[in-house]
Amino acid sequence: xxxxxxxxxxxLAIALATAQVVHVVPVAAQQGEEIQxxxxxxxxxxxxxxxxxxxxxHVWAPEIDDESWRPYTRGSWVHTEEHGWYWESDExxxxxxxxxxxxxxxxxxxxxxxPGTEWGPAWVAWRNNxxxxxWAALPPEAEWRDGSFSLSSSFYDNPRFSxxxxxxxxxxxxxxxxxxxxxxxxxxxxxxxxxxxxxxxxGSSYGFYN
Numbered sequence: 597x598x599x600x601x602x603x604x605x606x607x608l609a610i611a612l613a614t615a616q617v618v619h620v621v622p623v624a625a626q627q628g629e630e631i632q633x634x635x636x637x638x639x640x641x642x643x644x645x646x647x648x649x650x651x652x653x654h655v656w657a658p659e660i661d662d663e664s665w666r667p668y669t670r671g672s673w674v675h676t677e678e679h680g681w682y683w684e685s686d687e688x689x690x691x692x693x694x695x696x697x698x699x700x701x702x703x704x705x706x707x708x709x710x711p712g713t714e715w716g717p718a719w720v721a722w723r724n725n726x727x728x729x730x731w732a733a734l735p736p737e738a739e740w741r742d743g744s745f746s747l748s749s750s751f752y753d754n755p756r757f758s759x760x761x762x763x764x765x766x767x768x769x770x771x772x773x774x775x776x777x778x779x780x781x782x783x784x785x786x787x788x789x790x791x792x793x794x795x796x797x798x799g800s801s802y803g804f805y806n
Contacts, residue, residue, distance in 0.1 A: 636692055636711050643689045649708065652700075652736055656709045658689065667699045667707060667733035668720055669762055669775040679717035694718060699733035701760060710736045723761070723791040730763040730784075730791055755785060763787040 636656070637646060644658040658665075671685040671694075683694045693699070697712035698719060719738070723730040761784050768777040779787065 631713055633711055640689050652710045657705055672772055672774050673769050681718060683718040698736040700735045722794040724794055725791045728763050728787055728791060729766050729769055730761045730787055732760040758784040
């Protein structure tokens with residue numbers, strides 16, 4: 597598998613210089629610490645609905661009038677020295693749902709977020725080749741095991757999970773308004789067949805996801 601292409605230092609400098617924190621978030625979230633579940637219930641209430649799911653319990657669904665919406669699309673990727681690839685969200689609820697918990701797409705309720713208390717720069721899986729890079733929100737089944745993610749390979753290749761993936765040309769990974777460069781979901785099967793999953797080992801000093 598080819599080594600993923602990282603952005604140039606010039607791109608990184610621009611991305612870091614233009615990144616802005618628009619929304620007020622809890623101190624624990626800012627510091628990357630564990631957070632109380634009750635904080636999510638209170639802070640996310642204005643932006644969606646909480647309900648009981650038969651499989652995952654108490655979950656949250658965003659109220660978004662856009663059928664093309666997917667997690668990790670309204671924002672930008674920034675590569676940081678401390679955390680590696682970090683998702684800078686443009687959405688008011690992004691501080692929570694992109695740095696804690698997991699996502700899944702329910703047949704009846706659409707995209708649903710399952711709360712979690714462990715902070716991360718972005719809970720996503722990656723795929724790439726020399727020209728394209730793709731990411732997808734990790735499902736609740738993803739868990740740490742022996743220093744890496746344990747997850748069925750079907751998530752990376754099964755057509756059922758195809759809508760979860762976002763693919764862009766490598767050169768546009770750190771572009772502002774990255775969603776304007778994301779290929780149409782109907783083409784995901786094409787890119788899935790031409791990219792490979794990028795493994796991630798927790799604590800690694802180099803890699804596409806670190």
